[in-house]
Amino acid sequence: MTRTASLKTATPAPAGDAAQPGPGAPKTARGARTRARILKAAEDTFGTLGYHRAGISDITRAAGVAQGTFYTYFAGKEEILRELVRDMGHQVRAHLAAEIVDAGDRLQAEEKGLRAFLQYLFEHPSLYRVLQEAQFVDESIYREYYEAFGRGYLRMLADATRKGEIRAGNNEVRVWALMGMSNFLGLRYALWDRDVSFDEIVATISDLFRNGLTLEGPEKNP
Amino acid sequence: MTRTASLKTATPAPAGDAAQPGPGAPKTARGARTRARILKAAEDTFGTLGYHRAGISDITRAAGVAQGTFYTYFAGKEEILRELVRDMGHQVRAHLAAEIVDAGDRLQAEEKGLRAFLQYLFEHPSLYRVLQEAQFVDESIYREYYEAFGRGYLRMLADATRKGEIRAGNNEVRVWALMGMSNFLGLRYALWDRDVSFDEIVATISDLFRNGLTLEGPEKNP
DNA sequence: CGGAAAGGTGAATCAGTTGTCATATTGTTG
DNA sequence: CAACAATATGACAACTGATTCACCTTTCCG
Numbered sequence: 001m002t003r004t005a006s007l008k009t010a011t012p013a014p015a016g017d018a019a020q021p022g023p024g025a026p027k028t029a030r031g032a033r034t035r036a037r038i039l040k041a042a043e044d045t046f047g048t049l050g051y052h053r054a055g056i057s058d059i060t061r062a063a064g065v066a067q068g069t070f071y072t073y074f075a076g077k078e079e080i081l082r083e084l085v086r087d088m089g090h091q092v093r094a095h096l097a098a099e100i101v102d103a104g105d106r107l108q109a110e111e112k113g114l115r116a117f118l119q120y121l122f123e124h125p126s127l128y129r130v131l132q133e134a135q136f137v138d139e140s141i142y143r144e145y146y147e148a149f150g151r152g153y154l155r156m157l158a159d160a161t162r163k164g165e166i167r168a169g170n171n172e173v174r175v176w177a178l179m180g181m182s183n184f185l186g187l188r189y190a191l192w193d194r195d196v197s198f199d200e201i202v203a204t205i206s207d208l209f210r211n212g213l214t215l216e217g218p219e220k221n222p
Numbered sequence: 223m224t225r226t227a228s229l230k231t232a233t234p235a236p237a238g239d240a241a242q243p244g245p246g247a248p249k250t251a252r253g254a255r256t257r258a259r260i261l262k263a264a265e266d267t268f269g270t271l272g273y274h275r276a277g278i279s280d281i282t283r284a285a286g287v288a289q290g291t292f293y294t295y296f297a298g299k300e301e302i303l304r305e306l307v308r309d310m311g312h313q314v315r316a317h318l319a320a321e322i323v324d325a326g327d328r329l330q331a332e333e334k335g336l337r338a339f340l341q342y343l344f345e346h347p348s349l350y351r352v353l354q355e356a357q358f359v360d361e362s363i364y365r366e367y368y369e370a371f372g373r374g375y376l377r378m379l380a381d382a383t384r385k386g387e388i389r390a391g392n393n394e395v396r397v398w399a400l401m402g403m404s405n406f407l408g409l410r411y412a413l414w415d416r417d418v419s420f421d422e423i424v425a426t427i428s429d430l431f432r433n434g435l436t437l438e439g440p441e442k443n444p
Numbered sequence: 445c446g447g448a449a450a451g452g453t454g455a456a457t458c459a460g461t462t463g464t465c466a467t468a469t470t471g472t473t474g
Numbered sequence: 475c476a477a478c479a480a481t482a483t484g485a486c487a488a489c490t491g492a493t494t495c496a497c498c499t500t501t502c503c504g
Contacts, residue, residue, distance in 0.1 A: 180406025
């Protein structure tokens with residue numbers, strides 16, 4: 001209602017932002033709101049229709065703005081996808097990080113992390129679709145997502161190795177294996193069919209981490 | 223979409239013209255050859271350009287036929303994709319099955335299978351792209367691919383459990399975890415960057431199967 | 445051999461998109 | 475409040491690319 005002096009500077013750090021902010025970053029609270037509405041609408045629309053089937057008109061309709069308004073904030077369909085992936089990636093990582101801070105050791109962190117990921121995917125199904133489709137629109141955003149994710153993961157595994165919580169081994173490779181597992185388990189059991197409880201899944205994977213797949217015994221083969 | 227068109231030509235309705243064989247299966251050696259050329263061209267074109275960027279004209283140009291010829295054998299772009307996924311899926315499974323027949327036990331089969339998969343993906347990079355894109359064109363083909371793959375995998379794990387080669391556990395869940403691992407490892411280390419040898423990858427995963435991730439010891443924590 | 449069926453052609457059609465622009469509305473500021 | 479800047483509008487020009495169709499060419503077989 002009243003003009004607050006700080007309203008104008010509400011947008012975070014406009015100066016020297018690395019990523020191109022598109023045609024024009026909003027300079028008003030109203031503009032920022034509209035831009036956010038469009039971004040959210042794009043998430044929903046891409047999530048249900050898919051990137052290619054979704055038209056700009058679908059997005060603007062969902063956002064409740066005219067088609068032209070879209071181009072006030074985004075250069076085109078590809079750019080909004082990039083923005084979206086960056087945004088969503090940030091959110092998942094933040095969410096998962098928060099969920100595992102209080103884990104006692106690495107095994108527990110893996111359990112909590114997997115469960116949280118499955119739950120998150122179930123609650124945000126758009127994430128999967130937007131991300132996977134982005135892979136073929138602009139591979140670099142996709143790689144960026146998983147490499148960022150992987151960097152954090154690797155740091156944690158390295159810590160755990162140092163603490164003696166996990167066996168020494170090639171943690172880079174492990175990270176990709178683990179991300180792949182989560183991804184497929186999420187697709188199958190969180191998005192397609194919830195016919196197996198998350199607890200059961202977590203227990204199965206936890207057992208794999210604790211005991212491997214083969215029977216006990218230090219030497220199985222010469 | 224193409225429903226209305228065929229009514230005009232009073233071809234006395236071939237019984238059960240549901241959707242399977244396309245407009246017309248080739249009835250001549252020449253036709254079969256042309257159809258195969260188009261299918262191969264589609265694989266290459268989808269593999270490099272991607273499903274959406276690839277036009278029918280790109281496919282027919284690569285195959286060395288006119289645009290119209292395409293529709294002699296395929297109902298449209300989606301159908302040829304379906305055909306392709308089915309075809310490619312069949313090939314990978316056959317290839318992998320052949321590579322692991324002579325494995326002594328399950329662990330060895332996993333090692334051979336993973337290595338063969340990485341190698342196959344490296345030599346047939348189109349597989350990954352075609353398959354992943356198919357997911358968003360017609361999810362059912364994609365599911366069909368992994369479910370077929372998973373059924374075979376599950377059978378082998380069940381066998382191994384029976385033989386006492388692997389610990390008892392939820393093999394369905396394991397199958398999806400294992401497929402996810404291979405998938406991501408393949409994407410990262412066979413398609414993106416071959417900066418880690420396949421041997422190293424296989425060794426790392428083999429170690430995971432043999433010993434798990436955590437240090438030895440039946441009970442780690444209460 | 446001859447003609448019918450199968451195979452092949454490619455320009456034309458047609459549906460659906462994106463991105464633009466002249467114009468209208470809203471908010472800010474001196 | 476008047477002038478100005480930022481936002482918002484929506485019709486539409488320009489383009490893309492899938493599919494059709496009327497008409498040739500090749501192959502098959504009695």
